[in-house]
Amino acid sequence: MTKLRFALAQIDTCVGALKGNADKVLEYASRAASNNAQVVVFPEMTLTGYPIEDLALRRTFRQAAWDTANDLAQRLADDGLGSLYVVVGTVGTEHSTQKPYNRLVVLHDGVVWAGYDKHFLPNYGVFDEFRIFASGDRSVTMDIDGVRLGFAICEDIWQEGGPVADFAERNIDVLVTINGSPYEEGKTDTRLQLCRRRAAEVGAPVIYVNQVGGQDDLVFDGGTFVVDADGTLLERSPMFVEDLSYIDIDSAAATQKPADIAPEMDPDGEVYTACVLGLKDYMVKNGFNGVCLGLSGGIDSALVATMAADAVGGEHVQGISMPSMYSSEGSKDDAAQLAENLGASYDVQPIKPEFDAFQKQLDLEGVAAENLQARIRGVIVMAYSNSKGLLALATGNKSELACGYSTIYGDAVGGYAPIKDVFKTKVWQLSRWRNKALKEGLGLGALPVVGYDPNAEGVVPASGELIPNNSIVKAPSAELRPEQKDSDSLPEYYILDKVLTAYIEHSEGRADLLAHADFDEQTVDTVMRLVDRAEWKRRQYPLGPKVSALAFGRDRRLPVTDAFRE
Amino acid sequence: MTKLRFALAQIDTCVGALKGNADKVLEYASRAASNNAQVVVFPEMTLTGYPIEDLALRRTFRQAAWDTANDLAQRLADDGLGSLYVVVGTVGTEHSTQKPYNRLVVLHDGVVWAGYDKHFLPNYGVFDEFRIFASGDRSVTMDIDGVRLGFAICEDIWQEGGPVADFAERNIDVLVTINGSPYEEGKTDTRLQLCRRRAAEVGAPVIYVNQVGGQDDLVFDGGTFVVDADGTLLERSPMFVEDLSYIDIDSAAATQKPADIAPEMDPDGEVYTACVLGLKDYMVKNGFNGVCLGLSGGIDSALVATMAADAVGGEHVQGISMPSMYSSEGSKDDAAQLAENLGASYDVQPIKPEFDAFQKQLDLEGVAAENLQARIRGVIVMAYSNSKGLLALATGNKSELACGYSTIYGDAVGGYAPIKDVFKTKVWQLSRWRNKALKEGLGLGALPVVGYDPNAEGVVPASGELIPNNSIVKAPSAELRPEQKDSDSLPEYYILDKVLTAYIEHSEGRADLLAHADFDEQTVDTVMRLVDRAEWKRRQYPLGPKVSALAFGRDRRLPVTDAFRE
Known part of the structure; x- marks a missing residue:
């Protein structure tokens, strides 16, 4: 034969x-x-x-x-x-x-x-x-x-x-x-x-x-x-x-x-589906049935919530709106609309009472006061996680993580970060793709879409959009002080993401970066400074001196071993 | 020649x-x-x-x-x-x-x-x-x-x-x-x-x-x-x-x-000095002049504060007492006494107002309510860090980190964890050694002792002890609920540390562990379960799916590069 x-x-x-x-x-x-x-x-x-x-x-x-x-x-x-x-x-x-x-x-x-x-x-x-x-x-x-x-x-x-x-x-x-x-x-x-x-x-x-x-x-x-x-x-x-x-x-x-x-997959569909599968399997392999996350009305949390709904079903997603004195009405509306579109649970937990209690004792100003708001939100998200057994999701994207534009123990809180390797410009792109996929019944390749059957009647929201268009098109803001915009602190994302790609992914040096026709010197130096600083901040905890021969206390750990105990 | x-x-x-x-x-x-x-x-x-x-x-x-x-x-x-x-x-x-x-x-x-x-x-x-x-x-x-x-x-x-x-x-x-x-x-x-x-x-x-x-x-x-x-x-x-x-x-x-x-150094003096030098150099190389940390009256925070005082001088140490409704008077006194002995700054920030504000909205019970207390403290420590430019120190020891006996985003908060590779029984040993060193004028080998000149008059506290003896001898407790003791959740440290050494440092399997005459089956299984679970919890954030070829978003980072930017 x-x-x-x-x-x-x-x-x-x-x-x-x-x-x-x-x-x-x-x-x-x-x-x-x-x-x-x-x-x-x-x-x-x-x-x-x-x-x-x-x-x-x-x-x-x-x-x-x-x-x-x-x-x-x-x-x-x-x-x-x-x-x-x-x-x-x-x-x-x-x-x-x-x-x-x-x-x-x-x-x-x-x-x-x-x-x-x-x-x-x-x-x-x-x-x-x-x-x-x-x-x-x-x-x-x-x-x-x-x-x-x-x-x-x-x-x-x-x-x-x-x-x-x-x-x-x-x-x-x-x-x-x-x-x-x-x-x-x-x-x-x-x-x-x-x-x-x-x-x-x-x-x-x-x-x-x-x-x-x-x-x-x-x-x-x-x-x-x-x-x-x-x-x-x-x-x-x-x-x-x-x-x-x-x-x-x-x-x-x-x-x-x-x-x-x-058939080959659409490139955006591929990345989106990879993120959904990563989250889904992380939950399955670690025994989680649901997730919780802060819904700010911004695009990052909207995309992450949508991925979570696709991974485990909207009914297993707990969205938490945590408005401060600086949150716009539009943001609150967008968050509520998204939760409705996804069929997610949705709670509103204003953070002013806690903010006032801390401030009465601490009287913080500037960035410390901004971080305080983000950290109160982190405590609330973890309270949901602990009391309901939900996996807390961090919603940071790769651009802001690379630049350190986030608050440690604040918006960085979470057991899993579905879009941490997705640049901000790609976040917008994936969001548009997901809306298009719903309208056109594209689905996520062969991965079962848990949250929606695009062929079922009445599933597409009245607006025709799964992720509110307003979350996609509005100027990004952390909303931690009046009129704050990401562009106050960071270069515009369309250029930032290009510099980050060259500096981080292609390991280009300063001279290489300056040779790009569309990168000016100030932007290059700003990005290099932010990235190097953030790189250092990211590795802070759990740093500590090693004093014994065989590690623990070393940043190399065993993989998940719940299934093996001999 | x-x-x-x-x-x-x-x-x-x-x-x-x-x-x-x-x-x-x-x-x-x-x-x-x-x-x-x-x-x-x-x-x-x-x-x-x-x-x-x-x-x-x-x-x-x-x-x-x-x-x-x-x-x-x-x-x-x-x-x-x-x-x-x-x-x-x-x-x-x-x-x-x-x-x-x-x-x-x-x-x-x-x-x-x-x-x-x-x-x-x-x-x-x-x-x-x-x-x-x-x-x-x-x-x-x-x-x-x-x-x-x-x-x-x-x-x-x-x-x-x-x-x-x-x-x-x-x-x-x-x-x-x-x-x-x-x-x-x-x-x-x-x-x-x-x-x-x-x-x-x-x-x-x-x-x-x-x-x-x-x-x-x-x-x-x-x-x-x-x-x-x-x-x-x-x-x-x-x-x-x-x-x-x-x-x-x-x-x-x-x-x-x-x-x-x-001359050869005393073994405890070696480990203590290694921890001090690790902290000192981390601060120097990353541009910090002072530290802040929670002082609970317990031995872990007392030892870490003492190491910090030896590294950079007591006047650059900001201790923060954050008593809850479950903190004993003895603990508060021990914390204050330690700060006085070290010449450290010392503030008291009760956490009840914040705890009440959160609880009015969240109404948490059990472990979630315990974690809430630890997280409010984490927020306060980070507020000091952000507003005063101080390095926040985490005070967890190796035994509790190994068993996951700590609150993520709570007492685990900090940029550096001086005793993360020191078992609890060794924490006591080093504390006793440090008190003895002060009394006997031993010093830290050749490393300059920043905080104290043991030969100067009036430096040894009236008690003769740098670290209050009460912090060393009392039963360890997280003080997050009435009458709580570490031994409610963990085996006694003298046996726990032996099992951890065998399981973590010597990679022994279950059968090997059970062959130790002094390890009973229940203890072995408890420790294995706690360690495996903690191992997994420790690696949670910043986990997230990698979608691009060249990492960021991967747990392998460049070392500190403040000094190199090309």
């Missing part, structure tokens, strides 16, 4: 949840078998979740992961799935005190087959794998029913050399890569071009299976796909949802038969 | 402060030359400060560091110090897009001599050097006036192989190591034993120069020393202060002549 049916299991795992992840593998493997798949491919570190960070260094965790893989192989066999080849990722136990491996294993016939260990360990950006893993040095192929598979794990295909270079000389029939590749704007096309290049290099189709779902501050978009040896796109799974798709690889055929190809 | 005089320059550098660090090198080099030194040795990454983290990846910073080294060589020559050999650390510029090196260079005759690149890059615990540096692959020796020096940088001597193994076969006269080795309890002896082993291996004396001072959450203790080839301790500089000492190395002599050997 030269034809092999692969199932591509794009699943959402949870770091540390060994049992839950194994159960999910069993469920998908069973579905794959019933659709006549012979091989089912899961994402990188399926059993442990990804990224496991320093949990990898915990001996008891590695032992439990090893036991889980063995148990799972047995359970598969017990369920009559022993003949299936189940490709999963896990942490490789070591035979010495050395670091473990990032390992791919094949479960078959009730046993864990010797696996492949990731060769290239990414250690840049969000990745720190050199810290926790040892590097594998063997490339691995496997013959299944006359079809030769070569294996690679994520970073292996992003670097030159390693297993892919080996396979170029070893005549494989298909390259199977398992991935934990986080979402980034524009990455879909980058991955496709990369795999086209690797397919040409090994002269065979490439199967790229990626995990999906939010894990702490990473969002994995899935977007699993298959390209043929000649670069033709053969299959693409939808982004941002779990999926099980199939592809038949015929080692005797010159070209493979295409399968389903999910 | 076979005799060479080395000056050991144990200095306190600042990350990013290229000009300031270079100025300090010039000053110390000048003093060294006037004392007839021919070689002066500075710590690892002298010019850039250490650890520079992702600043190393910034091209403009590397260029500026390179320019600084060249300028400094020229300035040394201009000042008539061209004949001196000045050994400094810096970041090595690269000739491609590859990562830079952690480099040692020798400044001499107005030029930067080709240097040595660190071979072993630590990437565990607080270190992430593989992320930011490329590894050097050449060992380097240098002949100066007939004496052959071999060079190594910090981690190079902690690993087997590498340059030290090379030198074992190359007949060097002295091994010169430059270090950025953070303080840990008990590390002084570890370093000494290590260097004795390396001295035997290379058959020559080892010069170990370490940086001193606080940098964010690391404290470098200095503790520079020299051992002879036979392991004899030849020199030891004092800990926790800048220092310039000398050692003559005679390549013709079988054994070297000893120099000054600073």
Whole structure:
């Protein structure tokens, strides 16, 4: 036989949840078998979740992961799935005190087959794998029913050399890569071009299976796909949802038969959906059913509330209007309208009584008095969080966080900040996109829209707008003193965001920044000063001196481990 | 000539402060030359400060560091110090897009001599050097006036192989190591034993120069020393202060002549002084002149206030008593007495008016009402911080932080947390040690005691105690409800701290913990649950989804860069 049916299991795992992840593998493997798949491919570190960070260094965790893989192989066999080849990722136990491996294993016939260990360990950006893993040095192929598979794990295909270079000389029939590749704007096309290049290099189709779902501050978009040896796109799974798709690889055929190809998403829809999924999974994985947040009538809180409604349903969103003496009537109306549009709970808690009580004792002026207002709001939001068990959401955007234009312990309060990596100009863009999506029934890609069924009657608000247009078009203001505008303290956002992109994301120096035709010197110096100062403020707490050998008191923590306690 | 005089320059550098660090090198080099030194040795990454983290990846910073080294060589020559050999650390510029090196260079005759690149890059615990540096692959020796020096940088001597193994076969006269080795309890002896082993291996004396001072959450203790080839301790500089000492190395002599050997410090005095220096340097490097903190009458805030007084003088400490309806009279008296003993400013700000204002609107109960009290205090502390420009200090200890026994945005408020890595039982121990030190005139090693001259008359309080004994001996309580005691929620600290040490610091699993004769099952399970839950709570904010390729919005930040803006 030269034809092999692969199932591509794009699943959402949870770091540390060994049992839950194994159960999910069993469920998908069973579905794959019933659709006549012979091989089912899961994402990188399926059993442990990804990224496991320093949990990898915990001996008891590695032992439990090893036991889980063995148990799972047995359970598969017990369920009559022993003949299936189940490709999963896990942490490789070591035979010495050395670091473990990032390992791919094949479960078959009730046993864990010797696996492949990731060769290239990414250690840049969000990745720190050199810290926790040892590097594998063997490339691995496997013959299944006359079809030769070569294996690679994520970073292996992003670097030159390693297993892919080996396979170029070893005549494989298909390259199977398992991935934990986080979402980034524009990455879909980058991955496709990369795999086209690797397919040409090994002269065979490439199967790229990626995990999906939010894990702490990473969002994995899935977007699993298959390209043929000649670069033709053969299959693409939808982004941002779990999926099980199939592809038949015929080692005797010159070209493979295409399968389903999910449509590309709108770029704004992609970012919006990534934020929604990140929030949704954070809540699911940490046991929250609802959120609370301050609704000021401004666009940031409006967008965050809308994302929350899309993630968990408007009825699980508690909006809190906390007007001060400086809040405009328009702002209060916009906040109330938004809550109504979303079907959210909505309370009004004026902050004047508390402000007066503090001021009678403290008599603050200027920025200290402005911060006091923001901090009273923070206390109220946390009171809702504590008393009702809601996740408090911070509504800061990337532009203001980058410039330190927020109050620590005030508007910065929250367990999760859905738009912290979204610039202000993009906040407006996403808000417009969301309104358009409702009107045009676009939906959030394949992610279920929890709050609204755009096809249902009477769902679109009378105004036709989900997010009040006034919140989108009015001049941004913190409303902490009379007539205050963001532009009193910051450059206009359309230019600010460009300078921030160059300075933060592209690491340009002062001379590089000044070379931009549209950046003047004063703006550049203002932004550099604000960012450097904010960078320092952001890392203040929980700074403190380390006096013992093994950290705690160090800014490197284990990932969420509710599911693992050994 | 076979005799060479080395000056050991144990200095306190600042990350990013290229000009300031270079100025300090010039000053110390000048003093060294006037004392007839021919070689002066500075710590690892002298010019850039250490650890520079992702600043190393910034091209403009590397260029500026390179320019600084060249300028400094020229300035040394201009000042008539061209004949001196000045050994400094810096970041090595690269000739491609590859990562830079952690480099040692020798400044001499107005030029930067080709240097040595660190071979072993630590990437565990607080270190992430593989992320930011490329590894050097050449060992380097240098002949100066007939004496052959071999060079190594910090981690190079902690690993087997590498340059030290090379030198074992190359007949060097002295091994010169430059270090950025953070303080840990008990590390002084570890370093000494290590260097004795390396001295035997290379058959020559080892010069170990370490940086001193606080940098964010690391404290470098200095503790520079020299051992002879036979392991004899030849020199030891004092800990926790800048220092310039000398050692003559005679390549013709079988054994070297000893120099000054600073006395060893008391173990509690070491930890206490590390905390004081960490705080002091954090303030100096970030431009703070004073601190503010809540004084509850409890031991944690008492110890932190005392450390602050030792760091910057009692007159720069603003204590704030914020009694609630549940605060005991004894607590208020102890707080006032402490402030008097320290010569600190002291205000009383009862929180009942604010508590009533919030409760009229929110009507909270249970833990939410307890947290409200802590958060009102947080708002008041930050009001002092904002209106007076003071650094707010958080007073949490390691035991309560580990167990999540604190209120986020409440007592956890602060820019710096001096005892966050100190267990509660150690808090008591350090407090007793500090009282004893005052009575016995022990001082803080060589670190100047800012607040007190134990030899001055009338400085010791009438009670004979700096920290009121009552704060040390009374049962710990958060005083957030009537008759509350820490032991209502936590195991007794004497057993809690042992379990935490085993679980956190030694990464023991549940089975390991249960094997301890003095740990019962209920305590073990309680502690594991509390720690895992707190671990998760601690990493909440600023979590948020990452949607762009290059971070901000990622928990890896540049170090303090006030001094570098290019």
